[in-house]
Amino acid sequence: MNEKTYDITIIGGGPAGMFAAYFARLRKLNVALIESLPKLGGQPETLYAQKNIYDVAGLPQVSGTQLSDQLIQQLHFMDCDEYLDTSVTNLDQEDDIWKVSTTKETIYTKAIIIAIGNGAFKPRKLTFEYDKAIEENNLTYFVNDMEEFRKKDVAVAGGGDSAVDWAIDLNEISNSTFLIHRRNKYRAMESSVDKLNESTVEQLNPYIIKDVTFNTDDHSKIDITLKMIKSDEIKVITVDKLLVNYGFISDSKILRDWNIELNGPFIKVNQEMETNLPNVFAIGDIASYPGKLQLIATAFAEGPMAVTKAIRNLYPNKDYFEHSTSLFEK
Ligand SMILES: Cc1cc2nc3c(=O)[nH]c(=O)nc-3n(C[C@H](O)[C@H](O)[C@H](O)COP(=O)(O)OP(=O)(O)OC[C@H]3O[C@@H](n4cnc5c(N)ncnc54)[C@H](O)[C@@H]3O)c2cc1C
Structure with missing residues (x-):
């Protein structure tokens, strides 16, 4: 095992990735968060910073940038290793450890959560x-x-x-x-x-x-x-x-080299957000299953599901709390 091997590496710092990283830290996991842009935030920050969002639970009206700021603030309650301006280029497994190749360095991890949205996007x-x-x-x-x-x-x-x-x-x-x-x-x-x-x-x-x-x-x-x-x-x-505003053309071509099962341009997952690769999960816009909605609300739910399944796979005897996070105050 490499000197620094993360429990979970999250690829993509949009709403799905940021919340999953926070949730994984709340569960006391060692977490790396990799984002190709120099700033966290994903689509709300980069595509519609000042547009209002009306369907995030508990926030009657929030702009893209306000939501990103809140997510970043929440993420920073717990320290997590952030790799910004860093794009993931490939995934390989060596024994039970995943080797995540990026445009900067190689990161080793036991589990991966892919949260890359629609990949690199271009406007139509x-x-x-x-x-x-x-x-x-x-x-x-x-x-x-x-x-x-x-x-x-x-x-x-x-x-x-x-x-x-x-x-x-x-x-x-x-x-x-x-x-x-x-x-x-x-x-x-x-x-x-x-x-x-x-x-x-x-x-x-x-x-x-x-x-x-x-x-x-x-x-x-x-x-x-x-x-x-x-x-x-x-x-x-x-x-x-x-x-x-004719929408965006998604470019998830990079995924073709990752040996991951796709459904069109998206990653096929089961109800626990697992892909066909061991301990590799997908959440947010990139994840595909019947009835999928590409919404922030959906992305927020999928992160905890993936993290919880990863804990069950990696640490079957670990205690985990399923309900009240106030238990963590202790
Ligand atoms: C104009 C517009 C308006 C919208 N309005 C709403 C709304 O009102 N309500 C709502 O619920 N949803 C809305 N959505 C959808 C919502 O923004 C998405 O569902 C949400 O952003 C998905 O989050 P995500 O984290 O899965 O993906 P993204 O937000 O796309 O984040 C993915 C991140 O991954 C990074 N990334 C990509 N490839 C790599 C790589 N190889 N290595 C490292 N990082 C990578 C990207 O740079 C990006 O930051 C809107 C979308 C658009 C385009």
Whole structure:
């Protein structure tokens, strides 16, 4: 066995990985947490820092960045070895110990929890050619700073939860907000759609975006050419900002080299979050089983399940508490 062998190594510092790491430390395990980005947080921190989340138990409304900060604060109640800016590249087993290869060093561990979300993600972009200079100030696929939208004329494109939520949130600070969707129905939570319908967001559907160009009179603005579905009707709107929210293309190609059983781009797990590899678990968005929901609430539940099963496998005689964490105060 290597000099430093962790009980559990968690790959991915999003909500699933951070909470699993905290829970494993609460269970007095030796834990390593590896995150490819320089900052912990996962999708809420990197993709929608300022978007509000309404479906985390006990937190009626929390932004992506607030949730990440709270998770980091909770994680830091217990010290855990964090390897940031470090990507896991491969997994190999030597006897009963796993060797985790990374872009920096090799980490040895008895069990692994894979919490890599959708892997390295890329936004799904507009499919037609447009002047890339538009991306400098007018067209974006992420919201890095909501303030950039303050008092602006804004268009959001997309029909999923994220597009609907952004249209509602940006409308609070924008001058005007359009929501462009190619269908009449949204793929979003009913409560969000109700909120949208009560708001002053101008809904443009069913339209698709055919072109985006700089406005000829005012180069700081853009013209968005829209075509109505199943109709020849063309409409042009002029805005300061276009946020395209067509979702993300997941890239879990790296998993193909890990000899792990996949279900499409996801890792197949059983009801105890076990993969086909011994003492290797998967949780959060990357884990797949019948009825899976890709939600933070689900990710939070899966971590304790994986950690508990790992303890049972590694230390069958270890005491563990299943209910009250206040026992740990002693
Ligand atoms: C725009 C948007 C809005 C959303 N809104 C909501 C909402 O309102 N409510 C809700 O419940 N859910 C929402 N979700 C979904 C939610 O964010 C995810 O379910 C959640 O982030 C999953 O957490 P995770 O830890 O599994 O994955 P992620 O958050 O994706 O974290 C995975 C982490 O693993 C890291 N990683 C990846 N590959 C490697 C590697 N090889 N080595 C090391 N690290 C690696 C990544 O950098 C990332 O930090 C939303 C998602 C999006 C995109």
